[in-house]
Amino acid sequence: MYDGGKVVFGLALFVALCTSPLWLSVARGGGGAEAPPLQMPAPAAGKCVRDGEWMRNSHMELLNSWRDEVVREGKRSEQLADGRVIEKSLTKTCLGCHTDKTQFCDRCHDYVGVKPFCFDCHVETAGG
């Protein structure tokens, strides 16, 4: 091999970069293989405004449409399929049951590296 030093250095850099998540994980003592548990609201709080499975993947779509409907069209309430009438409000309705943002919202968002801009404006405590 010619210019062995440079080639080996380059290859070592390449292999180190490709496998860096492995070394980083070892250096941090493993962990992270399981999503952090979510603090679910007490059963007394009742059912969620949508199906739980759907909410897990698509809650941002609901919140986004709520924002548009409330802010731009002034439609503040919604009747659910089961007859309940709820207020379209992140702070009042969502955080009313999921009282601790750090134990619920942040858990998944931090885990998958998502930074929603909801709380740029909204306060984090329920009923605000």
Next chain:
Amino acid sequence: MRILVSLVAVVALYLLAWVGVGVLGLRTLFGTVLPYAALALFVCGVAYRVVRWAAVPVPFRIPTTCGQQRSLEWIKPSPLENPHTGLQAFLRMALEVLFFRSLLRNTKAEVRAGGRLIQGSSKWLWAGALAFHWCFLVVLVRHTRFFTEPVPWCVNLLAHLDGFLQVGVPAMTLSSVVLLGALGFLLARRLVTGQVRYISLPADYFPLFLLLSIVATGLLLRHVVRTDLSAVKEVAMGLVTFAPSPGEGAHWLFYVHLFFVSVLLAYFPFSKLMHMGGVFLSPTRNLANNNRAVRHINPWDYPVKVHTYEEYEGEFREKLKTAGIPLEKE
């Protein structure tokens, strides 16, 4: 035909992953076994090919230059176009690797009316290639959020900047849109331009279709299907921590995406995509042009048996003298 073969191959891969996970539920195979195998093949294959290239001797400096070589003091040299030292060659390489300077110099020849040959600059390939490669890098770096826990701040910052237009939720990222556009352009270039289509092979179309499929499935997963990201990260972190997770919550399309990426990694060392390693080993780029200043010995030179004039004269001295031929040494 060459286009069709590549397209059919990618569709077949899609169906394979769909049947494998969507119907048969082989999550361990597509989520653990194949990604590991593909990564091993990628790393070892690239290393093997680079070592093979490095084993080829380059006895003389053969850089392609397009500037004034360093010569006399009062002639201004062009260090980047015609590097004289290792550092200058390094800078030239850095510009080549980061900004594709040789593509910037791409020209287009055209025969106009009356048989006149026109040559002009053509920057489209350079722009498309630059957009594709940089966006691909950004997308790759953004994906490390799935392979690290906690996610490094720089990855979060990059994702934030990438989605700063805040179009929709989850925010559309600029890099993926430009990536899709650039790939579309690079494909269209091969399909539309007659000369380029003539020299395009399945080995050119297949990587393009494969990359397009990766981007398309990725965009679908983010904006349309919206799979459970926690389950996706569990699969990725399972690979990283060697504690594979079945990822039951992840949508089957995620496994198609992962399978496409695995195929890309496995295919890489066998394909033209090896230009990733090859660009660093191009002797027409990475050498300093100092043939006239430094002596370079050919490593495969073997001792040649020579008969010098001095020896010849010594051998036939008497005969030469008799014939009256003048001698170098009396």
